[in-house]
Amino acid sequence: MNTSQEYKSKDCSSALGQNFEQKINKARLNLISMMILALYKVRMVNYMDLANVFDSSANAESSMRRIQCYMADFDLPMILVSSFIFEILPEKKNLVFVLDRTNLKFGEANINILMLRICYKNNAIPIMFTMLDKRGNSDTVERIEFIRQFINWFGNDCIDCLLADRELVGPIWLEYLTQNKIKYHIRLRDIFKVSCFDKNEEKPVFRLFNKLQ
Structure with a gap:
């Protein structure tokens, strides 16, 4: 060789x-x-x-x-880069995706990136990103448009599930994922309240796990 x-x-x-x-x-x-x-x-x-x-x-x-x-x-258009990365992936079905946001500074400039990555053999391969023209978290519209763009390019049949951190939540956003049959695993803040139907009350989510080590 x-x-x-x-x-x-x-x-x-x-x-x-x-x-x-x-x-x-x-x-x-x-x-x-x-x-x-x-x-x-x-x-x-x-x-x-x-x-x-x-x-x-x-x-x-x-x-x-x-x-x-x-x-x-x-x-260099994003679709060319994303299509190239997707084309050379060894697997194109049942993919685990990670949605994440990174905010950093370069001199006086704020750089806020919303990134979509594919998990493969303990690595996360970036396939798409968008620059947010602001500091702080992305909003529901930005996230939906970002995922919609991926679906327009590659469809949603390749998606097994989406992983995201606890800042990437919201009822409209989660409803969009559900409507598009995208399973998701998203961290919750420990103070989030959940409904306990058996007791007809709400309690912080951390109380559900008090008995776990």
């Missing part, structure tokens, strides 16, 4: 070409391939770090300028 960096780069370019053919030109596909391999090696997104390990005869400064131009000028 040929394990050279040049061979890996060509192999990666070939795989990308099969999915992005006639949508992205060859020069950009080669650059994306080199960036993927560089990210795998350095595990950082700093442009100079990536440029230093590029499989290219050009010097690092030239490679960095090439990355900068690509990132500044080229818009």
Whole structure:
């Protein structure tokens, strides 16, 4: 088996070409391939770090300028990336999805990302994301539109269930998942109240588990 960096780069370019053919030109596909391999090696997104390990005869400064131009000028549609990830998945049925949100700061800028990932062999593979133009939690409309977009692209037959944290709740949101036959497992805050029909009362959910160690 040929394990050279040049061979890996060509192999990666070939795989990308099969999915992005006639949508992205060859020069950009080669650059994306080199960036993927560089990210795998350095595990950082700093442009100079990536440029230093590029499989290219050009010097690092030239490679960095090439990355900068690509990132500044080229818009890579989400559907192309998501379709590529979905296409190369070893399994496409009974998938466990994770919906999560991350809020961080880059300098003075707030970055708030709503991310959909697929669980596979103890890894969570990102397949879609959307940027929230605000701080804090996503709202019901944003979550529904996000999942609706996935269903429009890939259908809901591939979904076994959806996992989410306790901030991703709400009656309309849960009703939407139920109507679309999407099973869900979502954490509850311990102070959430549940109805105890046998006693005709409400109590905090943590009391249901008081007897557990």
